[in-house]
Amino acid sequence: MNYNWNWHIFFEPNPTGAGTYLDMLVSGLLLTIKTALLAWIIALIFGTIIGILRSLPSKTASWVGFGYVEFFRNMPLLVQLFLWFFVLPELLPRAAGLWMKQLPNAPFWTAAIGVGLFMSARVAVQLAAGIASLPRGQKQAATALGLTTAQGYRYVLLPMAFRIIMPPLTSEFLNTVKNTSVAITIGLIELTGQARAMQEFSFQVFEAFTAATVMYLAINIIVVTGMRFLERSLAIPGYITGK
Amino acid sequence: MIEISHVNKWYGPTFQVLKDCTTSVAKGEVVVVCGPSGSGKSTLIKCVNALEPFQEGQIILDGIKVNDPKTDLPKLRARVGMVFQHFELFPHLRIIENLCLAQEKVLGRSHGEAVAKGEKLLERVGLTVQANKYPAELSGGQQQRVAIARALAMDPIAMLFDEPTSALDPEMISEVLDVMVDLAHEGMTMMVVTHEMGFASKVANRVIFMDRGEIVEDALKTDFFGSPRSERAQKFLSKILSH
Numbered sequence: 001m002n003y004n005w006n007w008h009i010f011f012e013p014n015p016t017g018a019g020t021y022l023d024m025l026v027s028g029l030l031l032t033i034k035t036a037l038l039a040w041i042i043a044l045i046f047g048t049i050i051g052i053l054r055s056l057p058s059k060t061a062s063w064v065g066f067g068y069v070e071f072f073r074n075m076p077l078l079v080q081l082f083l084w085f086f087v088l089p090e091l092l093p094r095a096a097g098l099w100m101k102q103l104p105n106a107p108f109w110t111a112a113i114g115v116g117l118f119m120s121a122r123v124a125v126q127l128a129a130g131i132a133s134l135p136r137g138q139k140q141a142a143t144a145l146g147l148t149t150a151q152g153y154r155y156v157l158l159p160m161a162f163r164i165i166m167p168p169l170t171s172e173f174l175n176t177v178k179n180t181s182v183a184i185t186i187g188l189i190e191l192t193g194q195a196r197a198m199q200e201f202s203f204q205v206f207e208a209f210t211a212a213t214v215m216y217l218a219i220n221i222i223v224v225t226g227m228r229f230l231e232r233s234l235a236i237p238g239y240i241t242g243k
Numbered sequence: 244m245i246e247i248s249h250v251n252k253w254y255g256p257t258f259q260v261l262k263d264c265t266t267s268v269a270k271g272e273v274v275v276v277c278g279p280s281g282s283g284k285s286t287l288i289k290c291v292n293a294l295e296p297f298q299e300g301q302i303i304l305d306g307i308k309v310n311d312p313k314t315d316l317p318k319l320r321a322r323v324g325m326v327f328q329h330f331e332l333f334p335h336l337r338i339i340e341n342l343c344l345a346q347e348k349v350l351g352r353s354h355g356e357a358v359a360k361g362e363k364l365l366e367r368v369g370l371t372v373q374a375n376k377y378p379a380e381l382s383g384g385q386q387q388r389v390a391i392a393r394a395l396a397m398d399p400i401a402m403l404f405d406e407p408t409s410a411l412d413p414e415m416i417s418e419v420l421d422v423m424v425d426l427a428h429e430g431m432t433m434m435v436v437t438h439e440m441g442f443a444s445k446v447a448n449r450v451i452f453m454d455r456g457e458i459v460e461d462a463l464k465t466d467f468f469g470s471p472r473s474e475r476a477q478k479f480l481s482k483i484l485s486h
Binding site: 148155 | 289292294317318320321322323325327328329331332333334335344345348349350376377378379380393394397
């Protein structure tokens with residue numbers, strides 16, 4: 001193989017005229033972080049609501065939860081992003097569709113919301129499993145004390161369920177970060193996008209993607225460490241996850 | 244205080260767990276409910292504070308109809324203490340927090356007021372030292388005493404016990420029964436599902452014997468232990484008193 005390694009490429013100016021190739025990658029990294037964080041917040045909020053619906057005794061509530069989860073988890077993420085980005089504006093009334101297409105940063109919002117909703121289905125399933133894993137008596141004890149259903153969830157069921165699902169939630173957070181790379185297909189120039197751009201401008205494909213890999217790794221090490229720390233600080237003395 | 248009349252309950256379309264149950268508990272009375280497993284005694288006691296719904300009949304608690312859709316159930320439940328077989332303390336809360344949660348969220352007491360009340364009750368059940376521990380750090384007997392204190396913190400008009408000593412090691416049973424005997428002597432209205440015939444003969448006013456969803460015998464304590472009328476009760480007694 002005839003390949004000219006050039007690790008100095010990162011410090012050479014990039015053709016856009018704004019800084020070096022490294023600056024390009026860092027701006028992609030920041031966009032990836034921003035997209036992933038917003039997506040994760042959306043995933044947690046919607047996942048929690050749907051997870052709760054799935055655990056309620058009401059038939060209607062569990063049907064709504066079921067429909068939501070199956071809709072978002074049975075379609076490839078790529079197809080979902082295309083759907084939100086290309087198809088939805090066409091389906092809406094003309095004025096609304098036009099407004100959507102002209103939104104500033106449309107790829108960013110679409111990616112964050114699209115990835116967020118996709119991940120929320122997974123959070124929902126895990127939360128519902130976490131709630132189901134609690135002894136039935138916990139809900140009864142809360143109810144018997146006069147707590148309303150909402151209070152029972154807020155003060156008794158959710159604090160325990162979230163502690164139990166902390167390890168799989170960490171994986172979902174990591175998946176959220178990695179899934180933002182799919183947004184390159186709707187024109188979001190995040191980390192993967194910038195790495196590809198760098199490769200196209202400089203032909204240093206290995207350096208570009210090595211750097212991108214290292215950056216993804218760095219984000220995810222921070223996520224894992226943070227979640228571990230959170231898990232430990234929430235551990236209950238004497239309980240399984242505690243010491 | 245508690246009026247149960249002609250209560251019928253089915254699980255699914257055909258399986259009847261309660262058959263025309265009628266009985267009552269007067270103010271200050273201690274009623275023990277016993278019977279073989281699967282006889283419906285836990286189900287009956289859980290109908291009293293509407294933890295379990297029932298299809299026919301009615302239960303009136305301190306003048307309020309439990310199975311009336313207009314009844315504010317959380318408010319009604321807050322006035323009746325319930326103690327469960329598996330304690331059902333909230334594992335993520337310290338002992339004192341377990342005692343305060345419903346006082347604050349349901350009764351609207353201030354934190355200071357709730358803590359003062361909680362500490363007084365912990366002293367009463369001999370667990371002052373454990374106030375800042377978590378449930379998993381306590382023995383079963385201690386946990387059940389906390390559970391009783393948690394119910395008492397709501398200043399209940401009556402207490403329901405669902406097999407409070409069945410999950411305990413033998414050496415811990417008496418510490419829980421002692422607390423219950425004290426309560427009975429103070430004039431608390433109590434409905435107790437238990438196999439502890441020693442407790443029944445010491446403090447009960449009446450004994451209800453259930454079998455296959457029916458109240459087979461509802462008699463004064465002396466009559467029940469002296470000369471049970473039904474053959475089923477005789478058999479049951481001879482079995483559990485033979486050792």
